[in-house]
Amino acid sequence: MMKLWFAPNTCARVTMTALEEIGEEFQTSLVAFMAGEHRRPDYLAINPSGKVPALETPHGVLVQTGAMLTYLAETHAGAQLLPATDDPFERAKIRAEIFRCSSDLHPLVTRFVMGVMISTDTSDVPRIRAKAAETLMQQLAPVEAQLARSEWYLGDRWSVLDAYVAWIWFRLTGNGFDAPAFPAISAHYARALARPSAQAALAREAAAEKELEARGLLFRPQFDTGVRQ
Ligand SMILES: N[C@@H](CCC(=O)N[C@@H](CS)C(=O)NCC(=O)O)C(=O)O
Structure with a gap:
């Protein structure tokens, strides 16, 4: 097990x-x-x-x-959990979205939510958070665009990427991130949570x-x- x-x-x-x-x-x-x-x-x-x-x-x-x-x-x-395909390029594109979540967005979540993990000087924390918020506005734009186009992150079917995007959104909005700027991600979060x-x-x-x-x-x-x- x-x-x-x-x-x-x-x-x-x-x-x-x-x-x-x-x-x-x-x-x-x-x-x-x-x-x-x-x-x-x-x-x-x-x-x-x-x-x-x-x-x-x-x-x-x-x-x-x-x-x-x-x-x-x-x-x-x-x-x-992920779309099945024999095409190496299509598989690479799916991995690119996993890396987007784990390598681009997750570290920004850490900076936005827990600046104390980045700097031991607590006076740095507001600056770390502000810079992370600015970068997130840009880095979440493709996610917002994708979710405005389709019900689920990779298209018509749920995939585990939907759980990943939902967790990122949970952490950000649970810590004061500007949700109204991303209506498609917000609506997707409710769908993903209902699963x-x-x-x-x-x-x-x-x-x-x-x-x-x-x-x-x-x-x-x-x-x-x-x-x-
Ligand atoms: N790259 C790792 C990141 C894992 C990670 O950062 N986990 C956090 C919780 S979301 C953690 O355990 N943090 C505790 C720490 O770093 O001390 C992954 O994708 O699994």
């Missing part, structure tokens, strides 16, 4: 949604950031970067969301938050996310 190391509200939600979409039983292991569990030797033995997610597969442990998503899509073709796999992942996160709360380890976001789980 596969096992996902995760923390609620993190990008692990994307892989968790993919696993829910596949529909096979899987295990989860909660990593409590507030207790520093992601820096402990036992977790660093799983993911030396000290980040979530990590995924135990029958082939070994995988890290990096994009690697997990492509692995799951290829090993569970029936779940149609049963997304709801199942949110329910797992809600249970994890209860567990963290009971241990006094629940990180409360500064802004209301608007999402009721």
Whole structure:
């Protein structure tokens, strides 16, 4: 059985949604950031970067969301997590969108939401956030354009990229990003969240938050996310 190391509200939600979409039983292991569990030797033995997610597969442990998503899509073709095509250029274009999320947008989310991870000088944080917001306005424009053209990010069918874009949007708007500038992404977020796999992942996160709360380890976001789980 596969096992996902995760923390609620993190990008692990994307892989968790993919696993829910596949529909096979899987295990989860909660990593409590507030207790520093992601820096402990036992977790660093799983993911030396000290980040979530990590995924135990029958082939070994995988890290990096994009690697997990492509692995799951290829090993569970029936779940149609990504469009199936034999054309190398079409496959490369799909990977380009995964990299857009993981390499372009996710680091901007970190800068917008948690400038303290970029600079130890807290007086830098507002400047980091402002610069990230400016860059996001430009970097989200192609995402907005795509979602204004089609119901789902890669066209007529849901793909796991929709879960990725939705998580990015959740993190940004949950932290005060200017949502009205991107009506198509906002509307897409509601659609993506309605997906049963997304709801199942949110329910797992809600249970994890209860567990963290009971241990006094629940990180409360500064802004209301608007999402009721
Ligand atoms: N490139 C990694 C990024 C993973 C990542 O940044 N995870 C965040 C949560 S969204 C994390 O674990 N942060 C804790 C830390 O860096 O200390 C991926 O795509 O999986």
